[in-house]
Amino acid sequence: MLEKIDIHLTDHCNLNCKGCTHFSPLSEEFYLDYETFKKDIDRMAQLSNGRIKFIFLLGGEPLLHHNITQFFPHTRFLFPKTRIVVITNGILLNNQDENFWQSCKDNKIELWVSDYTLQVDYKKFEAKAKEYSVFLGYTSTAKSADNKKLWTKYKLDIKGEQYYANSFKNCTVKNCVTLKKGKLYTCPTIAHIEHFNKFFNQNLEVSEFDYIDIYKIQDYDALCAAMVKPVPFCRYCKPLEFEQCYWEPSKKDINEWI
Ligand code: SF4
Numbered sequence: 001m002l003e004k005i006d007i008h009l010t011d012h013c014n015l016n017c018k019g020c021t022h023f024s025p026l027s028e029e030f031y032l033d034y035e036t037f038k039k040d041i042d043r044m045a046q047l048s049n050g051r052i053k054f055i056f057l058l059g060g061e062p063l064l065h066h067n068i069t070q071f072f073p074h075t076r077f078l079f080p081k082t083r084i085v086v087i088t089n090g091i092l093l094n095n096q097d098e099n100f101w102q103s104c105k106d107n108k109i110e111l112w113v114s115d116y117t118l119q120v121d122y123k124k125f126e127a128k129a130k131e132y133s134v135f136l137g138y139t140s141t142a143k144s145a146d147n148k149k150l151w152t153k154y155k156l157d158i159k160g161e162q163y164y165a166n167s168f169k170n171c172t173v174k175n176c177v178t179l180k181k182g183k184l185y186t187c188p189t190i191a192h193i194e195h196f197n198k199f200f201n202q203n204l205e206v207s208e209f210d211y212i213d214i215y216k217i218q219d220y221d222a223l224c225a226a227m228v229k230p231v232p233f234c235r236y237c238k239p240l241e242f243e244q245c246y247w248e249p250s251k252k253d254i255n256e257w258i
């Protein structure tokens, strides 16, 4: 059974963290269109018969999507037992109207706020969530002794000279299964590397062996088995060479990722 799938509602973000593993600071504006989403989520429901524990709607920053509530009812209809979660940095949460909160309530959507300790009125949206009985939780960000946000930067090897099976073995983001345009990837790195390639004029190659085409795979068991195996793209990753640093806004410098 798939533990979870990530779906980007936007690729860009309003926070732009250094070395973002989803490459959002490098992305142009991208909003997922509903028809693409519906086709793919219908197929995932058909394959899995609802057996997915979590569906994460994220980005980038998903609240940048002007029609975010459009995605909620059909996902809930197809996956009645799945925990459906919007992961947000919280910056726009106090801008949401009553329709947003009502839709979260009606469709049992959870809100998980990444805790970046920003200049945001956290108490205000906590009260709103309580008013509508919407689950709101935080994903924590580590802090230094002097209360600065700590950040982990993962490193890419742009030459692709790592041994792919070792990279996979040591990887901490594998199985963050990502659904994008009819394809399932074992991690967001492969799914969104196009932004890194385009911005820095690189060519970290994604081949047909690096993803599953959800319209060609025969059944759910084959799909789940494929998602726990290393893929050739893992040769571009150096998971043991991650770097601990303070959180900063991205300067869009390639050294943030390599
Ligand atoms: S908030 Fe999340 S998606 Fe946005 S730039 Fe930071 S790490 Fe990336």
Ligand code: SF4
Binding pocket: 167, 168, 171, 172, 173, 174, 175, 186, 187, 188, 189, 190, 231, 233, 234, 235, 236, 237, 239
């Ligand atoms: S490409 Fe492989 S090693 Fe790199 S993040 Fe994805 S699963 Fe992990």
